[in-house]
Amino acid sequence: MEQLDLEPFAPDTGSEWQRGSGLPLGTLARVQVYSSDAFGAYQGRAHSPGCTHRRPENGVYHDDDLVSLERLIGNDSFDPCSKCGGYAVRRLSEDQVAYYRAAHRLHDLAQKVPFAVRRGDAERTELEAKLREFTDMDRQTTDAWFPEREESRQWSRFVNHLLSALRSPGTA
Numbered sequence: 001m002e003q004l005d006l007e008p009f010a011p012d013t014g015s016e017w018q019r020g021s022g023l024p025l026g027t028l029a030r031v032q033v034y035s036s037d038a039f040g041a042y043q044g045r046a047h048s049p050g051c052t053h054r055r056p057e058n059g060v061y062h063d064d065d066l067v068s069l070e071r072l073i074g075n076d077s078f079d080p081c082s083k084c085g086g087y088a089v090r091r092l093s094e095d096q097v098a099y100y101r102a103a104h105r106l107h108d109l110a111q112k113v114p115f116a117v118r119r120g121d122a123e124r125t126e127l128e129a130k131l132r133e134f135t136d137m138d139r140q141t142t143d144a145w146f147p148e149r150e151e152s153r154q155w156s157r158f159v160n161h162l163l164s165a166l167r168s169p170g171t172a
């Protein structure tokens, strides 16, 4: 996995058609990434090691930055190449892959809530059942996904908000 799709973790902009879910980065905050210029220290855009736009040639350089994903995206001076996204993921642990997939599933379900509310009971019930996967999580999973307790609460609040929107149409 060279690049991550970070939409589930982007802020909710309030637009119905395209918005993030504002989910916590959780264990993904510690994912290590390579970038030619994670902090905007040099002229030109930041590239991933394999990008063909990179000069003089691609591959990981000894002076490439190796930083956490959290530091990279929390940094305003990071100026990524539009072709490669500016970084490449070094590797993901099993927990990080599991959380990445779960966050994408939850984000997709969240996008469906306003439509399910309009369509009726059958859709609402089906969606509610799918969301249960994310409320009945065991302690081991929660600890692996969310190093910070507040992130776990943020996740629960998000799921509960979706569930209550489904139960009381008109508030979604």
Ligand SMILES: [Zn+2]
Pocket (backbone or CB within 6 Å): 046, 047, 048, 051, 052, 053, 054, 081, 082, 083, 084, 085, 086
């Ligand atoms: Zn590039």
